[in-house]
Structure formats: C-alpha cells, structure tokens
Amino acid sequence: xxxxxxxxxxxxxxxxxxxxxxxxxxxxxxxxxxxxxxxxxxxxxxxxxxxxxxxxxxxxxxxxxxxxxxxxxxxxxxxxxxxxxxxxxxxxxxxxxxxxxxxxxxxxxxxxxxxxxxxxxxxxxxxxxxxxxxxxxxxxxxxxxxxxxxxxxxxxxxxx
Numbered sequence: 001x002x003x004x005x006x007x008x009x010x011x012x013x014x015x016x017x018x019x020x021x022x023x024x025x026x027x028x029x030x031x032x033x034x035x036x037x038x039x040x041x042x043x044x045x046x047x048x049x050x051x052x053x054x055x056x057x058x059x060x061x062x063x064x065x066x067x068x069x070x071x072x073x074x075x076x077x078x079x080x081x082x083x084x085x086x087x088x089x090x091x092x093x094x095x096x097x098x099x100x101x102x103x104x105x106x107x108x109x110x111x112x113x114x115x116x117x118x119x120x121x122x123x124x125x126x127x128x129x130x131x132x133x134x135x136x137x138x139x140x141x142x143x144x145x146x147x148x149x150x151x152x153x154x155x156x157x158x159x160x
Contacts, residue, residue: 001034001149011084011134011142020132024148026090028125032110032151035130037086039144042103043079050080053138082142083135088118091126095119099133108151 005024026033044050054074062070086105087097096118098107107115114120130148 001036001147001151003147003149005130005146005148008143008145011137011144012140013137015134015142016136018134020134022130022132022146023127024130026123026125026128030123030150032108033123033128034149034151035086035088035107035109036105036147036149037084037098037107037132037144038104039082039084039142040103041082041139041142043081044138045079047075047078050078050138053080054078080138082137082139084142084144085133085135087131087133089129089131090121091124091128095121095128110151 004026005022007022009020051074054077055071057077058067058070058074081101082103083101084103085097085099086107087099088095088107088109095109096114098105098115098117100117107118109115109118109123110120111122112120128148130146132144132146
C-alpha cells in the first residue's frame, strides 16, 4: 500500500462523545483506496476500576425501580469497552461508515467493490474526509492509528 496519510493519537475519557476529522487530498489516478484503522486497548479489564463506572451508569440509565436488581449484578457488564468508529466523505459527500466494534479494521473502496458500510464508486480526485467518532473511552488512555493509502489489485476486500 502506498501511504497517503498516516496519523496516530492518544485519547482519554474526556475525549468521549467527540469527533476527529482528517482531511487529505487524493490525486487523480488512484483506483483503490485502502483504510487501516486500529486502536488499543479495546477493554478495561480491571474490575476494581470498572465497578464504580458500571454502578454510576446503572444509577444514571436504569429505571430507579430496577436499580437494586442490577447493582448486585454489575459484573455482567464487565469488561467495559472503548469504542471508536469511522465515517468517510469523498469530494461529493458521504461515502459510508464502519460503525463496528472490532478495534482493528481494514476497509477498501474502489469502483467495483467496497467494504460493507461503504459505497463502491470512483475514487475521485479532491479532498476526502475521514472522521473518527469517539463514542466512548473508558481506559485512562486509548491510542489510535489511521493509515490511508493507494491499494493494490482491487480484488481483496476487507472489513474486520
């Protein structure tokens, strides 16, 4: 893959419910666009740290009449998970999204095919936008890496 954009970043729980948009210029002559996206860690495995967060969520989101049922069962909601997702806009508008839970994903866009959630079509010259939606960060730090590049043969299609 010939890289067109590579970025990395670090997020904290304060980053939850935000969006990070990267813009890049795609030159003419590119037929296949590959997007590799990863973030780590996926889960908060520490039960002692998770317990007060889960109890707080139960008190906030569960009907008060049911809270006493759910609070003793807080471990059913463990481990907590970070969730970051992707959306893509080409120069003409929305090209699709990958609102999936895996923390390692690879997507392909080409005239003939596209990964699930995206539209197949010409890889147009112009400014493209890739938005990372930071739904939730529960770990003290969550690092991400986004790589966008010119793809190979176009026969491989992924959505992991």
